[in-house]
Amino acid sequence: MNAGKKISIDTKANHPDEREDYFRQVMEVYGTDLLKLAYSYVKNQETAKDLVQSSFVSFYLNLPSFKGDSSIKTWLYRITANKCKDHLRSAYVRRVFPVHYMKEARHNENQTEKALMDGEFSEWLKDCIFKLPVKYREVIMLYYYQELSAAEIAEVLQVPESTVRTRLDRARKKLAPLIKEEELFNE
Numbered sequence: 144m145n146a147g148k149k150i151s152i153d154t155k156a157n158h159p160d161e162r163e164d165y166f167r168q169v170m171e172v173y174g175t176d177l178l179k180l181a182y183s184y185v186k187n188q189e190t191a192k193d194l195v196q197s198s199f200v201s202f203y204l205n206l207p208s209f210k211g212d213s214s215i216k217t218w219l220y221r222i223t224a225n226k227c228k229d230h231l232r233s234a235y236v237r238r239v240f241p242v243h244y245m246k247e248a249r250h251n252e253n254q255t256e257k258a259l260m261d262g263e264f265s266e267w268l269k270d271c272i273f274k275l276p277v278k279y280r281e282v283i284m285l286y287y288y289q290e291l292s293a294a295e296i297a298e299v300l301q302v303p304e305s306t307v308r309t310r311l312d313r314a315r316k317k318l319a320p321l322i323k324e325e326e327l328f329n330e
Contacts (some may be wrong), residue, residue, distance in 0.1 A: 166199075166203050166206075169202070173216065173219050174195065174199075177220070177223045178191055178192065179288070179289075180227075180284065181194045181198075181223055181226075183277075184224070184227035184230075184231060184277060185227060185230060194223065194230055198219065198226050202218070213298050217298045217299050220285070220291070221299045221301065224281070224299055231277075271318055271322050272318065275318060279310055279313060282311050283314045283318065285299065285300075286311055293307045
């Protein structure tokens with residue numbers, strides 16, 4: 144998980160070499176977590192990689208103007224979540240999404256999910272989580288897997304903290320019968 148991963152905000156990295164080193168360090172620390180977050184939205188590994196890359200580009204370009212009102216982690220999560228939501232709202236996804244691409248994504252879905260989750264969740268629990276609607280799946284992933292607090296999740300998703308707590312409660316309630324159903328099925 145994220146235990147022990149922390150990078151201090153270094154917006155004073157004005158020299159190009161310092162800025163490049165800082166950027167590389169941020170990518171190493173948060174890259175895998177952001178990929179998992181993006182995948183939880185789009186359910187396609189290549190699209191998730193593209194969205195994370197785009198998030199890092201935005202991070203790099205906007206680093207000098209970062210005020211430090213939030214942690215670097217929540218800022219990166221917010222950028223990535225917004226990129227994913229924009230992608231899901233795009234005309235490409237809603238109207239032009241090719242049928243063969245959907246078939247290929249569905250075929251590779253189990254392998255991709257398993258690889259991205261790195262064994263953190265058992266197969267059946269992961270399947271249950273991915274059955275939830277996005278607004279519930281994202282709070283479960285951010286709270287339990289990325290270990291963000293309700294306040295940090297609110298900041299990432301740009302919703303009130305009470306909304307995060309409500310979504311967590313509803314997600315748990317929706318997840319419980321799915322887990323029981325999956326347990327019965329796997330016996």
